[in-house]
Amino acid sequence: MQIDSALNALMVPPGQCISHIPPLPDEQSENKLQMPESERLFLRWWATLENLRSSLMVNYERVILEDLDFCNAAQIEQGMWKSVFYTVLEFLRPWIANPYLTGLLPKPEESESGQAVAAAACSRMIKLIRKVCLEDVIRVGEHRLTGLLNRLQAIRHIHLDCVLSEGRPPPESGSRTCRLMYISAQKLMLYLGDLARYEEIINGGQNFGKARSWYQKAQLLIPKSGKPYNQLALLAIYTSRHFDAMCYYMRSLAASNPFPTASQSLSALFNEVHTHGAEFLRKGNRSLTVPNAAARTEAWKKSKKIVGTANSLSLPSDELLDDENEEEGEEAQADAEEYANMSLIEVCSRVGKMAYFDILLTKLFGLHFMHAHGQLFTKIGALLFLLQRMETFPEVASMALQALSGLLAQRPCPLSEDRLCQILMVNMFNLDRAAIFTAQSAVSMVAAIGRSKIGAAEVSRRQQQQQLLQRKPKVESETLRSVHHDHAARFALDTFSLICRRAAKLFTESRAESRTSGDWLHPDLRILLPALRLWTEWMILHPEHWSPPPNHRDPTLHPRLDDWRLVAEMCTHAAQWFAGVKSAPSVKEITPTTALVVQLHLRKHRAEADGDHPDATAELVNRIPAFLKYTTLFEETVCAGFKPMLDLIPKMYQYSGDWDAESVAHYIRIEKILLFGDFLCGIEPPVLSYDVDKAIYEPVVECESCEQAPIKKSPSCHQSDSESLTGSDAESEVDVQSGGKSATAALKAEKEEGIEENEGGEEICALRRRRAVLRSQLTEARRLEAWRQQAVRQAAAGGPRGIEIEVRPIYILPDTNCYIDWLEGVARLTQTSSNYTVLVPIVVFNELDYLASQDRAFAFNSIEIAFAQYLTNPSSTSSEFNGSSGGRANLIQERAKAAIAFLEGEFNRRNPRLRALTAKGSMLETIAYRNEANGGKQPGQINDDVILTCCRRFCKEVLTQISAEGNLVSTAESKRFPFLIVIGQTVLKNVVKVPNQPMRVTREVVLLTSDRNLRLKALSLNIPARPLRPFVEWSSLKPVAVSAVSSLSSNDVDPPLSAHTSSGRWKNRKHPK
Secondary structure (H helix, E strand, C coil), rough: HHHHHHHHHHHCCCHHHHHHCCCCCCCHHHHHHCCCCCHHHHHHHHHHHHHHHHHHHHHHHHHHHHHHHHHHHHHHHHHHHHHHCCCCCCCCCHHHHHHHHHHCCCCCCCCCHHHHHHHHHHHHHHHHHHHHHHHHHHHHHHHHHHHHHHHHHHHCCCCCCHHHCCCCCCCCCCCCCHHHHHHHHHHHHHHHHHHHHHHHHHCCCCCCCCHHHHHHHHHHHCCCCCHHHHHHHHHHHCCCCCCHHHHHHHHHHHECCCCCCCCHHHHHHHHHHHHHHHHHHHHHHHCCCCCCCCCCCEEEEEECCCCCCCCEEEEEEHHHHCCCCCCCCHHHHHHHHCCCCHHHHHHHHHHHHHHHHHHHHHHHHHHHHHHHHHHHHCCCCHHHHHHHHCHHHHHHHHHHHHHHHHHHHHCCCCCHHHHHHHHHHHHHHHHHHHHHHHHHHHHHHHHHHHHCCCHHHHHHHHHHHHHHHCCCCCHHHHHHHCCHHHHHHHHHHHHHHHHHHHHHHHHHCCCCCCCCCCCCCCHHHHHHHHHHHHHHHHHHHHHHHHCCCCCCCCCCCCCCHHHHHHHHHHHHHHHHHHCCCCCCCCCCEEEECCCHHHHHHHHHHHHHHHCCCCCCCCHHCCCCCCCCCCEHHHHHHHHHHCCHHHHCCCCCEEEEECCCHHHHHHHHHHHHEEEEEEHHCCCCCEEEEEEECCCCEEECCCCCCCCCCCCCCHHHHHHCCCHHCCCHHHHHHHHHHHHHHHHHHHHHHHHHHHCCCCCCCCCHHHHHHHHHHHHHHHHHHHHHHHHHHHHHHHHHCCCCHHHHHHHEEEEECHHHHHCCCCCCHHHHHHHCCCEEEEEEEEEHHHHHHHCCCCCCCCCCHHHHHHHHCCCCCCCHHHCCCCCHHHHHHHHHHHHHHHHHHHHHHHHCCCCCEEEEECCCCCEEECCCCCCCCCCCCCCCCCCHHHHHHHCCCCEECCCCCECCCCCCCCCCCCCCCCEEECCEEEEEEEECCCCCCEEEEEEEEEECCCCCHHHHHHHHHCEEEEEHHHHHHHHHCCCCCHHHCCCCCCCCCCCCCHHHHHHHHHHHHCCCC
């Protein structure tokens, strides 16, 4: 303690304490006298400091070697690092950048000669300080720490080189001394890595290979510690490898002993990546811009009250449009997902740099994948704001999945085994974190309702439910799974489905009968198998995350995956491959021991030393038969210490025969994947079923949307689609059809060959199988080439067609959430000075009527949760509600009552700017008739569909013919008026024939809603949709108070809100059907 205190006392600039330090014995030597005084004084200060460091280091070494138990309890190794190395280096580093901080250099003179002398003195002082840091601190420190590590192994009789030589964690040991030695050795390895990292930083380099090697050894020694992963993440940050940094930070948090500050570092990383990623995507979008490319533009025109004049305002798509509206055909999109990103193919083919395609796609996938998981990690807050913060997640996840699909389809696969395992482990981490959030939210909700005034019996029942949740928070996963949890589960399952889809195709190109040939397992399939085995093992260990399957999937987004069908196909092809393996290896799974690992290391070392002349006594020495071989699985080593996979202990697999270790490992993986298929068949409720007669797996769970589900179209749509087919599209369609025909022919030929397979000898059968493989590969290559040629032709033709919408707002249709969120905004639109007609669908009024009723009981799945996200009024964030469920329900109820009172008052006044609207499009001046047959809904429709149907009544187009050149030609009026087309009440002029000219339509109705899904549906139907606030601000209408607008005498309108509340008239309103 006295040495440490003296060392801390000297940690001040030398200029402040040099007068109290006695001179050195050799300070009057000739060499020292030739040095400047500032350098001599600095060396005097450093020599004194170095003596104290050496004495302190000797004491620490003695304690570490003698009592490991005390070191572990008192953190002796950490104290040694901090006092002897870390504090000194952090104290000296700023002096390299500014040597005047030492207090030894005089202030420079203002003359040029004085400046030159000062610069020379600074340069010499910097070199001296850098030399001290590199040689006296870092290199001497590395030598002493390495010696300490070696002496520690010798004293404890544990050789780390033996147990870590195969790149796997050491076996579990029951010896406390062994565990304490591992802990102390890991700390010394981390400090050696830190010294190497400091050396590279001081030298200004980027080669952190030496530091990374020490960190990886430390991580391998104790995988359950989070500190090595945090240090590896630092190296990834230094070298701008953000994806690796994200994975390492998550591993640090998912360790049994997590690193405390990794969470803040991960949040900062996501913010940094979001900024850099947005800039990269903006640059990429500019580089991907194609002349005459398909785009959606809207020109908004705002009418003035002065007749004959108009103020036109044209807004670009990136200001008004919140979403990407470029859409492609279903089949084209599905095939583009299988092979590559179509826009990147177009750009790479135009610039002639297809070699950069994998690089661009990898970069895009990394950005979108990190963005998606950044939202899952950082967008966790109160339930009220969760849906708003996560509303863009489906689109980001869709882009990440499409990029991943393109990467998996490349030959060879640009993703490595390690990268695929990292992707799946990141999904596991956020799923585990979301599950914890779900359990905490469920417990807090039950507690909040239990404290409310719901009666003594209800309180008791809620308390029992809360106790059950606290005991086992993962029961009833369907009811407890939050939106955040569902998003994470859906994204993870879709990622797994893409890998299954690719693996199923690659299994068909593998031949299990010919083990010695190169097509025993496809090279790309060898890359996918570790990730498949890792994820299937996780699904077996954690069925609560995916059973029942997650619900949230946007049907408008790609890829459209049937998860369980793809899993069933993968298991079927894997079973067929497995059944065809001849002379399968006999594998035995064993738990490794330290003695076994050491003996295997000695046997390998002796075999390498003896070469072709092995020692006859080696078998007796090692006590392991020479015919026995051992292998391990890469994925088990990678996930060692990972909290979601703690039950997966790294094993060793013993086998014999002429099999190589890699082939045996792949065989074991496929066998475990088949066990996963059987698990899915036996779970309750089952997910897959096995047809014994057909020997195939079949999905039992019904999918939300099929991967290539056909879109139901009317005959007119089919006609318009066929008429709008361009020449290049027709050619591509012919190519695809020919490819499909060739594939069908190949399948028929394979069936015929299968019938005649036994007619020839083994050589003939082998040649037939080889021909089938080559034919399949040729068909696949032709299909890929056909789609690439289609993309090139489409780019040469000017790209896909766009659409230009001229919006002249006359009819405004606010959704229910507009009345709940901002009733004053709706009142602005209905004032007499407005030029708009506000439409109130009967279904919207019925929804408000239900929200205002008092006789409904608040439940978790009630309509209040659906409308809670729209409470964005700043005034509502204060005392109106304080985050509780009851507060939200009451606030929504009061706002719905105010909205109904406002509408009834305006209709009683016969406001000319307000009209009721039925589902069939009839406009009414009163809302006395509020009941419609079946609620105005057709079979299978919901309220959103009714609202969209009301909007479409005001934007009907006469059936038009769209020529291949992009011209608008009216089929009804083409003979009389060949250059005109009628859209609603608007006449559009035909334009000059220009290739891929955008379609031009006019809209006089605008849908106002804060529901993102409803806006997406409206945009797909070319119905202008905006949130309420931006539209009201754009309209420039003067503010209007709701109370002032609706203030009438008691004879004209309903009683005020207080009267409504007391009279009970809200109880008499009916539920919306």
